[in-house]
Amino acid sequence: MAWTTPPRLDPERSRRRLQLLAELAGARTVRQRERPQRARSERLRELIATRRRIAG
Template identity: 65%
Template sequence: MAPSSQRLDPDRCRRRLELLAALAHAKSARELTTPQRLRGMRLRELIATRRRLVN
């Protein structure tokens, strides 16, 4: 039976904001590395295809 208008204590609110900021940072870092990862996967795929055609 928790009241819906109860405020979060300041420490809990601060920790929550820090967690959300860390998650946002991790997401943006992951989005930056994704194109490089895709480019590397595509390059490896092309090399493997060429090796199959040559042999």
């Protein structure tokens, strides 16, 4: 079975995809900047859950 390369996306589709990904990343950073307390509490919850898994 020979490996074949996937068909290339047309340039316009690639450009729109990259633009969408950039907008999502930008929205994520804005959300984190506006709600630092929420991000901090989420990290703390993850840390507590990880410690419980390790200790348990």
